[in-house]
Amino acid sequence: MGRAAEILGVTPAFLRGLDAAKLFVPQRSAGGHRRYSRYQLRLAQRARDLVDDGTALDAACRIIILQDQLAEAQRINARLQHRLDQDPERD
Numbered sequence: 346m347g348r349a350a351e352i353l354g355v356t357p358a359f360l361r362g363l364d365a366a367k368l369f370v371p372q373r374s375a376g377g378h379r380r381y382s383r384y385q386l387r388l389a390q391r392a393r394d395l396v397d398d399g400t401a402l403d404a405a406c407r408i409i410i411l412q413d414q415l416a417e418a419q420r421i422n423a424r425l426q427h428r429l430d431q432d433p434e435r436d
Contacts, residue, residue: 346371346379353389359402363389366406 350357360379364370369388371379381389388409395405 346381349379349381349386349389353386353393355389355393359393359396360389362402363392363406366403368392368406368409 346357346360350360353360360371360381364379369385371381371385374380391409392402392405395408396402400408
């Protein structure tokens with residue numbers, strides 16, 4: 346956790362707050378230490394950017410979750426639209 350906090354320029358308490366807000370759940374080492382993936386570090390950076398702009402931590406986490414859900418829905422929609430556009434029997 347200390348190294349991840351150092352990389353992001355945040356405190357370990359900030360990372361614990363992301364865990365408490367359910368933005369992500371880090372893996373644990375055999376010794377019980379939190380281990381963060383690169384994806385989780387990118388999420389933490391996004392949260393830090395929002396917090397630095399004045400957004401409350403819980404709100405920042407909710408914003409990120411909603412942004413990611415919207416992006417996934419848009420990907421699914423584009424895939425389905427592509428399939429519909431390719432269906433010659435649709436006309």
